[in-house]
Amino acid sequence: MTGTTLPGTDALRERALAALGAAGVTPQYGEGLTARTPITGEVLFDLHATTASEADEAIAAAAGAFRTWRTTPAPARGDLVRRLGELLRAHRSELADLVTIEAGKIRSEALGEIQEMIDICDFAVGLSRQLYGRTIASERPGHRLAESWHPLGVAGVISAFNFPAAVWSWNTALALVCGDTVVWKPSEATPLISSACSGLLDRAAQDVGAPREVHRLLLAGREVGEQLVGDSRVALISATGSTRMGREVGPRVAARFGRSLLELGGNNASIVTPSADLELALSGIVFAAAGTAGQRCTTLRRLIVHRDIADEVVERLVVAYRKLPIGDPFAEGTLVGPLITAEAAERMRDALNRAEAEGGKVLVGGGRRLAEDAPSAAYAEPAIVRMPEQTAVVRAETFAPILYVLTYRDFDEAIALNNAVPQGLSSSVFTGDQQEAERFLAADGSDCGISNVNIGTSGAEIGGAFGGEKETGGGRESGSDAWRSYMRRATNTVNYSSRLTLAQNVSFL
Ligand code: NAD
Numbered sequence: 001m002t003g004t005t006l007p008g009t010d011a012l013r014e015r016a017l018a019a020l021g022a023a024g025v026t027p028q029y030g031e032g033l034t035a036r037t038p039i040t041g042e043v044l045f046d047l048h049a050t051t052a053s054e055a056d057e058a059i060a061a062a063a064g065a066f067r068t069w070r071t072t073p074a075p076a077r078g079d080l081v082r083r084l085g086e087l088l089r090a091h092r093s094e095l096a097d098l099v100t101i102e103a104g105k106i107r108s109e110a111l112g113e114i115q116e117m118i119d120i121c122d123f124a125v126g127l128s129r130q131l132y133g134r135t136i137a138s139e140r141p142g143h144r145l146a147e148s149w150h151p152l153g154v155a156g157v158i159s160a161f162n163f164p165a166a167v168w169s170w171n172t173a174l175a176l177v178c179g180d181t182v183v184w185k186p187s188e189a190t191p192l193i194s195s196a197c198s199g200l201l202d203r204a205a206q207d208v209g210a211p212r213e214v215h216r217l218l219l220a221g222r223e224v225g226e227q228l229v230g231d232s233r234v235a236l237i238s239a240t241g242s243t244r245m246g247r248e249v250g251p252r253v254a255a256r257f258g259r260s261l262l263e264l265g266g267n268n269a270s271i272v273t274p275s276a277d278l279e280l281a282l283s284g285i286v287f288a289a290a291g292t293a294g295q296r297c298t299t300l301r302r303l304i305v306h307r308d309i310a311d312e313v314v315e316r317l318v319v320a321y322r323k324l325p326i327g328d329p330f331a332e333g334t335l336v337g338p339l340i341t342a343e344a345a346e347r348m349r350d351a352l353n354r355a356e357a358e359g360g361k362v363l364v365g366g367g368r369r370l371a372e373d374a375p376s377a378a379y380a381e382p383a384i385v386r387m388p389e390q391t392a393v394v395r396a397e398t399f400a401p402i403l404y405v406l407t408y409r410d411f412d413e414a415i416a417l418n419n420a421v422p423q424g425l426s427s428s429v430f431t432g433d434q435q436e437a438e439r440f441l442a443a444d445g446s447d448c449g450i451s452n453v454n455i456g457t458s459g460a461e462i463g464g465a466f467g468g469e470k471e472t473g474g475g476r477e478s479g480s481d482a483w484r485s486y487m488r489r490a491t492n493t494v495n496y497s498s499r500l501t502l503a504q505n506v507s508f509l
Contacts, residue, residue, distance in 0.1 A: 005328070005373060006039060006040060006327070006328050006370065006373050006374050006377070007039060007040075007328060007330060008040070009037065009040045009042040009043075009044065012037050012039060012040065012044065012101050013044050013045070015097055015101065016035075016037075016044055016045075016097070016098060016101050016192055018094070018097075019094035019095070019097045019098050019101075019192075019196065020094075020098070020192060020195065020196055020199075022091055022094040023091055023094060023095070023196040023199050023200055024199050024200075024203055025195045025196050025198075025199035027045050027047060027192070027195065028047055028048045028195075028219075029045060029046060029047060029048065030046065030047055030048025030049070031046060031048065031049070032047070032048060032049025032051075032220070032221075033046075033047040033048070033049040033188060033191055033219055033220065033221070034046055034047065035047055035102070035191050035192050036102075036189070037101050037102060037104075038102075038103070038104040038337070038338040038339065038340050038341065038377060038378065039100075039101065039104060039328065039329065039330075039337070039338060039374070039377065040374045040376065040377050041338075041341075041342065041374055041375070041376030041377035041378065042376055044101070044192070045192075047191055047219065048219075049219060049220045049221065049224075050217075050218040050219050050220040050224055051220075052223070052224065052227055054218075055218050055220070055224050055227050055228065056227075058183055058216035058217075058218060059154065059183055059216070059228070059231055059233050059234060060233070061213040061216060062154045062181040062182065062183045062213055062214070062215075062216050063153070063154050063181070063233045064213060065181045065211045065213035065214050066151070066153055066154055066179075066180065066181045068211065069151070069179055069180075069181055069210075069211065069214050070150070070151035070179045070180075071179075072179070072210075074128045074129070074131055074177060074178075074179065075128050075129050077128055077176055077177050077178075077179060077210075078124065078125045078126075078127075078128025078129065078177050079125075079208050079210075080176060080204055080205060080208050080210045080214070081121050081124045081125050081128070081173050081176055081177055081204075082121070082125045083204035083207050083208050084121055084173070084200060084201055084204040085117075085118055085121030085122060085125065086204075087200045087203060087204055088114060088117050088118050088121065088169075088200065089118055091196075091200065092111065092114045092115075092118070093111075094196070095114045095117075095165065095193065095196055095197070096110035096111045096113070096114050097110070098165075098192050098193040098196055099113050099114070099164060099165060099193055100329050100330055100337075101192065102161075102164060102189065102190045102191075102192055102193055103161055103162060103164050103189075103190060103193075103295075103340065104293065104329050104337040104338040104339070104340065105292060105329060105337060106329045106334050106335060106336075106337050107329065107330060107332075109291065109292055110329075113163060113165055113166045114165065114166075116166040116169070116170075116462055117165055117166055117169035117173075117197075119461075119462045120166075120169050120170050120173045120174070120462045120478060120479075121169065121173050123173070123462055123463070123478075123479060124173035124174055124176070124177045125177070127174070127177055127483055128177040131149050131177075131178065131483065131487070132149075133146060133147040133148050133149050133489075134146065134147050138493070139503065139504075140495075140501045140503065141497060141499075141501065142495060142496055142497020142498075142499065142501075143493060143494065143495050143496070143497070143501070144492075144493070144494045144496065145491070145492070145493050145494075146491075146492050146494075147489055147490065147491050147492065148489070148490045148492055149178075149484070149487040149488070149489055149490075150179070150487060150488050150489075150490060151178055151179025151180050151486075151487060151488075152178070152179075152180050152235045152236055152259070152486055152487055152488050153180060153181075153233075153234070153235030153236070154180065154181050154182070154183060154233055154234045154235055154236075155171065155172075155175040155180045155181070155182050155183075155234070155235065155236045155238060155486060156182075156183050156184075156185070156228040156229070156231075156234040156236065156237045156238070157171045157172065157175075157182055157183070157184045157185070157238050157239075158185045158225050158228065158229075158237065158238070158239040158240065158241065158245075158249070159171075159184070159185075159186050159187055159240050159241070160187050160240045160241040160242075160297075161187035161189035161190050161340055162292065162295045162296060162297070162340070162399075163240070163296075163297075164186060164187060164189075164190035164193045164194065165193050165194075165197050167240045167263070167477075168184055168186065168194070168197055169197070170462070170466070170477045170478045171238045171477060171486075172184070172201070172215065174477075174478075174482065174483050174486050175236075175238075175486045176214060176215075177483075178483055178486040178487045179487070180235070180236070180486050180487075181213065181214045181215065181216075182214065182215045182216070183215075183216045183217075183218060183228060183234065184198065184215070184216070184217050184218065185218045185220065185224055185225045185228055186217075186219070187241075188220070188221045188222070189340060189341075191219045194217060194219065195217065195219065198215065198217040201215050202215070225239075225249075226248075226252075229249050229252050229253060230252060230256070232256050232258065234258065235258060235259060236258065236259045236260070236261065236485065236486065237249060237253045237258060237259070237260045237261070238260070238261040238263075238475070238477070238485075239260065239261070239262055239263070240263040240264075240297075241263075241264065242264060242265050242397075242399075243264040243265040243397070243422075243423070243471045243472075243473075245264070246262045246264040246471075246473050249262070250262055250473070259485070260475075261473075261475035261476075261477065261485050262472075262473025262474060262475045263297070263466075263467055263468075263472070263473055263475050263477060264297075264423075264468075264471060264472050264473040265297065265397040265399075265423055265425075265471065265472065266297045266298055266299070266301075266397060266423050266424075266425030266426055266457075266468060266472055267301050267302065267395065267396070267397045267421045267422070267423040267425070268288075268298055268299065268300055268301055268302070268423075268425055268426040268427060268428075268448070268457035268458075269300070269301070269302035269303070269304055269417070269418045269421075269427055269428075269457070270284070270285060270288070270300055270302075270303055270304070270427070270428045270429065270430060270456060270457060271304045271305075271408070271411075271414045271415075271418060271427075271428070271429040271430065271431070271440070272285075272303065272304070272305045272306065272309065272313055272429075272430045273306055273411070273414075273429065273430065273431040273432075273433060273436055274306050274308055274309050275431050275432035275433045275436075276309075276430035276431050276432060276454075277430070277432060277454070278309075278312070278313065278316070280430070280454060281313075281430035281454075282313070282316055282317065282320060284428075284430065284454075284455055284456035285300060285303060285317065285403075285430075285456060286317065286320050286321070286324075287456055287458070287459070288300035288428075288456030288457050288458045288459070289301070289303075289382065289401065289403040289456075290321065290324055290335070290336055290382040290401050290403075291335070291336075291458065292337075292458075293336050293337055293338065293339055293380065293382070293400070293401050294382060294399070294400045294401025294402065295339065295340065295344075295399055295400070295401075296458045297425060297426075297472075298425060298426040298450070298457050298458035298459070298460065299401070299457070299458055300403060300456055300457045300458065301394075301397065301398075301402065301403065301404065302390075302394060302403075302404050302406060302417075302418075302421075303317075303403055303404070303405045303406070304406050304407075304408055304414050304417050304418060305405060305406070305407055305408070306407070306408060306409075306414075307407040307408065307409060310405070310407045313405075314363060314384065314386065314405055317364075317384055317403075318363050318364045318384060321364045321365055321381075321382055321384060322364060324336050324381075324382060326369050326370075326379055326380075326381060326382075327369065327370060327379065336379075336382060336401070337379075338374075338377050338378055338379050338380075339378040339379070339380055339400060340378075341378060342376065342377075342378050344378060344399060344400055345368065345378035345380050345400070347398055347399070347400060348366070348380055348383075348398060348400035348401075348402060349366070350398075351393055351396075351398040351400070351402055352366045352383060352385065352402065354392075354393040355385045355387065355391075355393050355394070355402075355404070356385075358387070358391035358392065358393055358394075359387065359388040359389075359391065360385045360386060360387045360388070360391075360393075360404070361385065361386045362383055362384075362385050363384045363385065363386055363405075364381075364383065364384050365380075365381035365382045365383030365384060365401070366380070366381060366383040367380075367381045368380060368381070369381060380400060380401065382401035382402075382403070383401065383402045383403070384403045384405060385402060385403070385404050385405065386404075386405045387404045387405065387406055389406070390406060390417055390420060390421070394406070394421075395420075395421045395422065397423060411436055411439065415439070415440065415444075415445055415446065418446055418447075418448075419446065419447045422470055422471040423468065423470055423471045423472050424447050424448045424449060424468045424469030424470035424471070424472050425448055425449055425450060425457075425467075425468030425469075425472040426448055426449070426450040426451075426452070426457040426458065426460075426468065427440075427446040427448040427450065427451050427452070427457060428451070428452035428453065428454075428455055428456055428457050429446075429452075429453055429454075430454055431453070431454070437453045437454075440453065441453070447469060447470070448468055448469060449465075449466075449467045449468035449469055449472065449476070450464075450466070450468065460478075461479075462478050462479050463478075463479040463480070464478070464479050464480055465477070465478060465479060465480035465481065465482045466478040466479070466482070467482075
């Protein structure tokens with residue numbers, strides 16, 4: 001089931017250097033930040049961490065570049081993103097290598113992440129000619145009422161380890177065509193892929209003659225993130241990460257009347273009804289729950305199954321889980337790679353212990369693999385836990401592959417369970433019954449930002465707006481009209497008559 005031996009840290013270091021070199025980037029060696037790989041759990045490089053004064057200069061540079069970038073025609077801004085998309089296409093394989101080395105994603109998921117970046121670049125290029133405002137019927141004769149959308153300012157992007165490249169691109173491709181400049185503080189766990197992405201954007205800027213300062217990278221820990229959050233030159237903070245982080249960031253941005261876009265933790269559920277196509281449901285469930293080693297914000301964490309089919313569903317899932325190939329994410333056939341750190345594995349163990357204390361039964365998984373080959377790495381067996389009810393541990397997000405199984409009697413109860421958690425990111429129903437499907441999507445159905453039918457909770461396309469409600473933060477990124485978060489709206493009333501008519505028929509003078 002594991003089979004493969006893991007690559008050594010030296011080989012991974014070489015592979016990382018080759019990928020960075022292809023992107024035209026040399027690591028800035030120094031102190032303050034370590035690049036590690038979860039594949040062995042060992043250190044790859046010691047890097048220079050951006051200092052507070054360097055961060056200050058970077059924000060000043062981005063604020064300076066905004067003054068010219070905001071009046072560069074939007075289609076010309078789109079040209080920069082078009083060039084970035086070309087470079088991402090050309091370096092797809094090396095960039096995916098870096099995602100695997102730093103985040104531990106299996107090859108096809110790492111390639112999928114780069115594909116997402118390419119897709120959002122295509123989307124943003126089209127958008128650069130479609131930043132539409134509305135013309136509104138004026139109540140006054142000889143008046144035109146309209147809205148215009150203008151660039152907002154510097155967008156500060158803070159990103160999490162688990163989508164180390166795609167989240168940046170969702171924000172950056174849109175922000176750049178919207179006329180904003182970007183300062184990026186990636187996760188401290190993923191400095192290499194961030195450097196490669198930033199390097200390619202620098203090259204794209206040079207190729208199309210855009211100012212290099214439209215994008216600045218801050219490779220540092222949380223303190224520099226806090227600095228970005230507190231800086232009033234930064235008009236928008238788009239922050240992706242844990243709800244804990246959002247609780248700190250949101251109020252600080254609000255206190256200075258900045259704008260924030262928060263993409264925080266999820267605790268996603270799928271409902272399986274008696275009319276579901278079980279074959280389809282089972283493959284959707286296994287990918288959503290065990291894929292990416294349970295480290296997606298949209299990972300399936302709660303399965304709400306009708307009690308008449310629960311035993312069959314659980315039995316079949318346990319069989320599938322026992323066969324999951326766990327190990328080297330570069331190896332062909334591996335489906336589950338490592339957790340990001342040993343601490344993440346500890347949190348998984350704690351959650352399983354708590355689940356048992358709260359009446360749960362671990363049906364499969366929870367063990368550690370490859371401990372001898374890589375003592376510093378954290379390869380965990382995805383777990384399924386049958387729970388008597390939705391207890392405290394089930395209502396919290398543990399960022400690891402644990403699937404809690406709950407049962408329901410009627411569909412209202414299933415929807416109530418789906419909604420009875422603090423988070424509101426993704427949800428789905430597996431059903432052959434149209435009434436149930438529509439009910440799930442209705443106003444009194446799932447309360448999540450993403451609600452799916454006959455598909456799992458993870459793996460969104462870039463065309464739709466991405467984000468969730470409640471403790472997930474309320475932000476929307478990526479497709480649809482998410483671009484509006486990166487612009488400011490001005491309402492314009494133009495009087496082209498020779499009389500001054502007041503609104504609401506007010507008379508004065
Ligand atoms: P994290 O919250 O530990 O860190 C995320 C980022 O925030 C990092 O860059 C970190 O340095 C920075 N940060 C942390 N505290 C900060 C502060 N007080 N001020 C400024 N910056 C701060 O999250 P993580 O472990 O990297 O990622 C996993 C979490 O992210 C999970 O909860 C997952 O659900 C969530 N996530 C959400 C989405 C989404 O779109 N909703 C997407 C990916 C990940």
